[in-house]
Amino acid sequence: MASKALISIKNMxxxxxxxxxxxxxxxxxxKGINLDIYEGEILLIMGPSGCGKTxxxxxxxxxxxxxxxxxGKIESLVDxxxxxxxxSNPETQLVTTSVLSDLALSMENLSYDAYTQKKRMxxxxxYFGIEDLLHRHPDTLSGGQKQIISLxxxxxxxxxxxxxxxxxxxxxxISALEFTDTLRRLNEELGITIVMTEHRPDDxxxxxxxxxxxxxxxxxxxDDTRNTLKDLWLSHxxxxxxxxxxxSKCSLFLDEKRPTxxxxxELKLMAKSLDLPTKQIQKRHDDFINAEKVVKIRELFxxxxxxxxxxxxxxxxxxxxxxxxxxxxxxxxxxxxxxIISGILKPHIGKAKAYYKQIxxxxxxxxxxxxxxxxxxxxxxxxxxxxxxxxxxxxLNLEELLHKxxxxxxxxxxxxxxxxxxxxxxxxxxxxDEPTKSMDPSLKRTISGLLxxxxxxxxxxxxxxxxxxxxxTRCVMLFNGEIxxxxxxxxxxxxxxxxxxxxxxxxxxxxxxxxxFEDIExxxxxxxx
Amino acid sequence: xxxxxxxxxxxxxxxxxxxxxxxxxxxxxxxxxKNPLFTAVAFIVCCILAIYYAGFDRFLKSVRWIVPxxxxxxxxxxFLVHRGSTVLFYFLYNPITxxxxxxxIYNMFMLMSVMxxxxxxxxxxxSTRFLYLFxxxxxxxxxxxxxxxxxxxxxxxxxxxxxxxxxxxxxxxQKNIKDxxxxxxxYLKALTAxxxxxxxxxxxxxxxxxxxxxxxxxxxRYRYTIRDxxxxxxxxxxSVFIYINAFLGETDFVFYPVTDRLEIKGYTLIIFLxxxxxxxxxxxLEGFTAIKRGCTKIWLQKH
Numbered sequence: 001m002a003s004k005a006l007i008s009i010k011n012m013x014x015x016x017x018x019x020x021x022x023x024x025x026x027x028x029x030x031k032g033i034n035l036d037i038y039e040g041e042i043l044l045i046m047g048p049s050g051c052g053k054t055x056x057x058x059x060x061x062x063x064x065x066x067x068x069x070x071x072g073k074i075e076s077l078v079d080x081x082x083x084x085x086x087x088s089n090p091e092t093q094l095v096t097t098s099v100l101s102d103l104a105l106s107m108e109n110l111s112y113d114a115y116t117q118k119k120r121m122x123x124x125x126x127y128f129g130i131e132d133l134l135h136r137h138p139d140t141l142s143g144g145q146k147q148i149i150s151l152x153x154x155x156x157x158x159x160x161x162x163x164x165x166x167x168x169x170x171x172x173x174i175s176a177l178e179f180t181d182t183l184r185r186l187n188e189e190l191g192i193t194i195v196m197t198e199h200r201p202d203d204x205x206x207x208x209x210x211x212x213x214x215x216x217x218x219x220x221x222x223d224d225t226r227n228t229l230k231d232l233w234l235s236h237x238x239x240x241x242x243x244x245x246x247x248s249k250c251s252l253f254l255d256e257k258r259p260t261x262x263x264x265x266e267l268k269l270m271a272k273s274l275d276l277p278t279k280q281i282q283k284r285h286d287d288f289i290n291a292e293k294v295v296k297i298r299e300l301f302x303x304x305x306x307x308x309x310x311x312x313x314x315x316x317x318x319x320x321x322x323x324x325x326x327x328x329x330x331x332x333x334x335x336x337x338x339x340i341i342s343g344i345l346k347p348h349i350g351k352a353k354a355y356y357k358q359i360x361x362x363x364x365x366x367x368x369x370x371x372x373x374x375x376x377x378x379x380x381x382x383x384x385x386x387x388x389x390x391x392x393x394x395x396l397n398l399e400e401l402l403h404k405x406x407x408x409x410x411x412x413x414x415x416x417x418x419x420x421x422x423x424x425x426x427x428x429x430x431x432x433d434e435p436t437k438s439m440d441p442s443l444k445r446t447i448s449g450l451l452x453x454x455x456x457x458x459x460x461x462x463x464x465x466x467x468x469x470x471x472x473t474r475c476v477m478l479f480n481g482e483i484x485x486x487x488x489x490x491x492x493x494x495x496x497x498x499x500x501x502x503x504x505x506x507x508x509x510x511x512x513x514x515x516x517f518e519d520i521e522x523x524x525x526x527x528x529x
Numbered sequence: 530x531x532x533x534x535x536x537x538x539x540x541x542x543x544x545x546x547x548x549x550x551x552x553x554x555x556x557x558x559x560x561x562x563k564n565p566l567f568t569a570v571a572f573i574v575c576c577i578l579a580i581y582y583a584g585f586d587r588f589l590k591s592v593r594w595i596v597p598x599x600x601x602x603x604x605x606x607x608f609l610v611h612r613g614s615t616v617l618f619y620f621l622y623n624p625i626t627x628x629x630x631x632x633x634i635y636n637m638f639m640l641m642s643v644m645x646x647x648x649x650x651x652x653x654x655x656s657t658r659f660l661y662l663f664x665x666x667x668x669x670x671x672x673x674x675x676x677x678x679x680x681x682x683x684x685x686x687x688x689x690x691x692x693x694x695x696x697x698x699x700x701x702x703q704k705n706i707k708d709x710x711x712x713x714x715x716y717l718k719a720l721t722a723x724x725x726x727x728x729x730x731x732x733x734x735x736x737x738x739x740x741x742x743x744x745x746x747x748x749x750r751y752r753y754t755i756r757d758x759x760x761x762x763x764x765x766x767x768s769v770f771i772y773i774n775a776f777l778g779e780t781d782f783v784f785y786p787v788t789d790r791l792e793i794k795g796y797t798l799i800i801f802l803x804x805x806x807x808x809x810x811x812x813x814l815e816g817f818t819a820i821k822r823g824c825t826k827i828w829l830q831k832h
Contacts, residue, residue, distance in 0.1 A: 064737050085737050092730035096675045097656050104748035106738040111746045121748070138679065139686075153738070344693045361697045367726075368691040369698075371719040407726040422698070 004077075005036040006161060006193060007060060012072035014055055029055040029068070031217050037161070037195060042187050044208035044225070045197045046243060048440065049410040051214045053197040057163050060195065061085050064163075078161055081110075084154035088166035088411075090146035094138040099130075102138065103153045110157065120156050128152055128182065142330060144175025148182055155186075162186070164196035168203050169411060169438045172330060172463040176203040183207060199412070199440060202245045202502075205229075206262050213243070226260040233260075242441040246466060247502050250520050267506040291319035294355055294429060294457045295341055301349035302336060310336045312481040314350075318459060323451070325468040325489070326461045327499075328478035334461035335364060335433055337478065341459060342431050356429040356457075360422035364433045366414045370406035375417045378406060384424055392420045395446060411438035419447055423454055432460040436467045444471075465501045469493055469515045490515060534581055535652065539818045540811040541582065544757040545658040550764040552650055555808055557768050559642045561775045563782035565631060566791055567801065568638040574808045575642045578649035581815075588648060595644045599637040606633030612785045632784040657750070664747040672745065684724060691716055691723075760810075767807045774800060 014030040029052045037043055037060075045053045058064045062080040076083075087093060094102045103125070107117050125131055130152065133145060141149065147167060154162070164183075168176035184207055186192045198204050211228035213221040221231045232240045233252040241249065251261035251270055261267040295318035302311040311333045318324055326334050339345040340352050342361040363369060372378040375398065379389065393399055396416045401409060406417060415435060422430060430451065436444055448471040451458050462468055468475055468489060475492040477484045477499075493500040494512045507514040514520060535541045540548075559571050579588045606629055608620065613628025654662070656678050664671040695716065701708070735741075774780050779796060783789045793801050806813075 061737065063739070064733060081739070087730065087734060089727075089730055092727050093734045095679060095731055095735065096672075097679045100750070101657065101675065101748065105740075108746050108748055109739045109742065111743045117748055139683070150734075157739075339693075342697045344697060359697060359700075361694060363690065363694045365690065367723045368687065368694045370723075371691075371695065371715050405722075407722065425698075 004039060006039050006078055007037040007074065007076045009033055009035045009037075010073045010075070012056075012059070012070070012074060014052070014059065014066075014068055014070055016055075016066070016068045028217050030059075033072070033219055035212065035219065035222065037193065039193055040187070040191045041209045042183070042194045042207050043196070043210045043212065044201065044204060045195070045212045045214060046199055046201050047214035047220075048239070048243075049199055049412050049438075052217045053199075053214055054165055056214075057165055057195065057197050058085070060161075060163055081157065082160045083163060084157065084159035084161070085163040085165065086147070086150050086154060086167055088169050090143050090150065090170065093150040094146060097137060098134075099136055099138060099141070099149055100134050102149060103134075103156065106153055107156050120158075124152055124155055142175060143171045144178045147171065147175070147179050151179075151182065159192065161193045161195065164194065166197055166199070166438075169198065169200060172434070173203065173465075174330060174463070180204055180207055199243075200438065201243065202247075205245045205248070213240075215240075225262065229260040229262070230256070239442065246517050247506065249517055250503060250506070253517075253520060254524060264502045264505040267502075268509075271507055271510060291321070293317050294320050294322075295353070295459070297340075297350070297352045299350035300340065300347045300352055302333075302340060302345065302347055304336075309481055311340070314482050316476070316483060318457060320457055321455060323448075323458045323471060323473045324460065325472040325475045326459065326478055327463075327465075327468060327475055327492075328461075332478045333481050334478055338431050338433050338459065338461055354429065356427070358425055358427040359429045359431065360425055360427040361431045362418055362422060362433055362435060366411075366418055367407070369418050369421070370414075373405055374403050375406055375409070376402040378417070379421050379424055381424075385426070388426075389424060392423060392450070395450065396420055412440065412443065415439060416443065416447075419450070423450060426454070428456050430454070430456045430458045432458065432462075434462060435460060436462060436464045465493070465499070466516065469501050470518070534584075537818075538582070539814045541653060543760060544751050544753050545654060545662050546753070547757045547760045547764070548653050548658070549662060550761050550768070551811070552646065552654070554764045554768045554771075555646055556643065557771055558804055558808060559639055559646070561771055562780050562804070563635065563784075564780075564791070564793075564797075565635040565638065565782075566793065567804065568635055568642065570801075570805060571808065572638045572642040572645070575645040575649070578811065579645050579652075581812075582649045583652035587652075588645075591645070591648050595641055598644070599641040602640055603633040603637040606630075606636055613788075614786045628785050628788050631788050635782075635784070661747060661750060668745045668747065680724075684720070687723065688716070688720055691720060763807065763810065767803065770803065771800070 012030060012033040013028070016027045016029055018025050018027045033056060035056075045056065047053055055066060055068075058066055059070065059074065060076075061083045064085050096102050096105070103121060104117065107120060112120070125134065128148065130145075130148065133141065133149065138146065138149070151162075151167075167183075168179055171179060180203060183194060183196075183204075187194055187207075194207075196204065201208075205225065208225045211221075211223065211225040212219055213228055213232060221228045223231065229244055229248045230252065232244055233249070233256070235241075244252070245262065247264055247267050248260045248262060251258065251267050254270065254274060258270065261270055295316065297314060297316040300311055300314040301309055303309045314337070316337075326337060328334050336345065338361070340347055341354055342359060343354070344361075370378055379402075393402065396419070398416060398420060401413055401417065406414060409417060415438065419435070435447070439447070444467055448467075451471075460468075460472070469492075470489075472489040474486065475489050476486040477492075490513070493504050493515045496504070497508065500508070501515050503517060503520060504512070504515045507520070511523070514523060555571070555574070559568065559575075562568060562571070576588070579591070607625060608623070610629040610632070611624050611626065613626030615627040616624045617627055617630070618625055656675065660671045660675050695712075771780065779800065
């Protein structure tokens with residue numbers, strides 16, 4: 001981009017003084033970083049968890065800088081008060097009892113006069129169309145709405161640079177879309193420079209002008225988004241390839257020479273223009289109709305308040321060893337159904353019976369799972385299978401995390417730890433509420449493999465369409481409190497136009513059987529090699 | 530009912546200071562007038578206020594514990610106080626007097642009025658208005674108080690979530706008390722760690738919002754209108770009026786040894802009427818607005 005650099009980072013390094021098990025250890029978080037941030041761009045920093053992207057981002061604003069030793073130089077043309085930062089956890093950023101007071105907070109802290117406060121408040125609220133939320137209690141908002149409120153509260157002080165630390169990682173895809181739309185408007189209509197980190201780039205890739213890929217405290221690639229994606233593909237390392245959004249992966253697989261696609265539309269046009277020969281793909285078939293039933297739900301009604309039933313007239317049978325994914329939009333009753341199956345909530349009308357020896361339930365908010373001080377203490381119990389413990393820690397790469405406090409882990413690491421704890425109990429019924437929120441693709445593969453070998457029945461509520469399509473044996477769609485339809489995973493997405501994976505969106509008109517990247521690999525395989 | 534009435538209420542939209550002066554006047558009445566008839570009227574007003582502004586459900590919920598407390602005070606006064614000259618009967622060789630009974634009734638009404646007044650107080654002066662009133666005097670304390678108001682329900686919800694998840698995942702059949710206490714201790718530890726950990730994040734997010742760098746001001750949410758000034762003057766002058774009367778001894782009522790007669794005449798009647806009009810003032814406003822709204826409706830239907 002031709003505009004001038006607002007912030008230029010020269011040969012920057014950063015080390016933390018970590019205090020682990022009574023000893024101080026230096027941990028290098030960043031080394032040799034050279035990066036320019038230009039006016040009006042959206043810069044996306046991605047990389048595996050723990051690669052230092054958050055440290056880099058937080059160092060850009062003086063007030064948010066972590067404690068540690070900084071070396072090198074950060075030259076900034078923008079005053080620190082004109083830089084705003086939004087963090088990933090929507091829960092901790094709203095502190096008062098009404099949205100209005102939260103929005104006003106930054107202005108109150110800077111002692112703006114009454115006229116300016118009213119003016120800024122009215123223009124911001126009208127611009128984002130959040131009048132309806134103004135007098136609500138923060139607890140009644142969805143995660144996406146909370147994130148938008150945190151963002152707006154920062155925008156009241158008219159920042160020039162906006163820093164976002166994994167802003168959509170804790171949101172479901174629909175809320176994430178709502179949030180990225182807001183970001184796009186901010187950048188396009190107001191020209192605000194945005195720097196954000198993300199380790200799961202599918203939701204935000206179409207926004208980014210420039211992409212920085214970091215690995216082990218260093219910047220590996222930095223360039224225009226499409227070029228960086230191509231670099232990642234050409235590096236031929238599975239770990240790096242996993243970070244590519246599915247759409248880009250498909251387009252690079254089909255033709256490396258063309259510019260990388262970042263939206264399903266581009267991929268669709270590209271696929272049509274290539275006119276590739278298709279191979280028939282083998283269909284796997286799992287038959288669970290006659291298997292033993294583990295969960296039986298008959299005519300279930302449940303309501304949280306007097307207003308409406310959250311679940312109504314729901315019938316569901318779950319067979320032994322099945323991997324069932326429950327899909328549906330926000331507030332369709334997915335979590336409620338899981339809580340009823342696990343016995344936390346009791347049905348008001350109807351029957352819900354689950355037959356199991358050992359059940360394990362993974363809540364949406366993982367903090368309510370941990371009670372001990374280290375991951376090891378959380379996992380270990382007296383009658384556990386030690387060889388299984390060792391193999392689990394190996395497969396999930398938990399060795400380094402074992403002696404850390406669960407709250408010190410990143411969101412993805414927490415999910416790994418929780419799954420390890422659950423599997424170690426050898427359950428025959430596993431219930432998962434949004435298990436893939438902040439996982440990268442390689443981890444998803446490992447975990448679904450572990451779930452399969454454990455031979456337990458798995459019931460999972462998820463928004464992650466790719467995950468459901470790859471690993472589930474059956475999907476059900478929950479709509480308006482009842483089960484709208486139930487099918488095996490492949491056919492579930494086949495006929496869908498909107499609620500389907502991005503591969504199916506692009507290739508649906510060519511062959512509706514193509515749902516996943518693997519299908520593309522099978523169908524068009526051999527051409528690239 | 531309560532919320533719907535509040536949204537379009539001409540009294541609810543008043544400035545918090547106006548509402549505060551109204552409640553000052555109301556509570557002064559309750560505490561200063563010793564005549565049981567005055568207190569009874571105040572009690573009726575408090576009940577109507579609570580039902581109208583907080584809703585019947587919430588009123589009933591609170592009445593369930595307010596009435597027993599009032600009755601308890603009455604009974605204690607009857608059986609424990611033996612002053613007064615008109616003996617009604619003897620209970621376990623102790624005289625039960627008419628005067629003690631009347632004083633008990635007065636006391637019961639006074640306590641119940643104060644408690645019901647606070648139901649409507651909570652509905653009319655909710656936490657944001659309350660904070661607004663005190664934020665000019667104590668800006669930081671009121672902010673911390675607001676944060677506490679948000680975190681207490683959150684803490685409760687997390688506690689129930691945590692115990693639900695743990696009960697599913699670590700099912701034990703042991704029911705002895707020692708295990709239960711250990712378990713609760715672990716939960717409490719986890720919950721505290723969780724809250725403190727999040728507190729660090731919250732502190733950071735406050736820091737980046739420049740908290741504490743300058744003197745905190747309060748968002749100008751309410752505007753003082755001419756209507757507010759008129760109402761404030763009415764309520765304040767009434768308060769001053771009854772304080773002067775209290776100073777002159779016009780509001781006193783003798784209970785022991787012989788109770789004054791419960792009749793209202795002369796100057797007391799003037800005080801009584803002033804009080805009734807003032808503490809019924811919110812409903813006078815509501816009435817006028819309701820009539821105007823009704824007229825508009827009829828006019829709209831005709832045209």
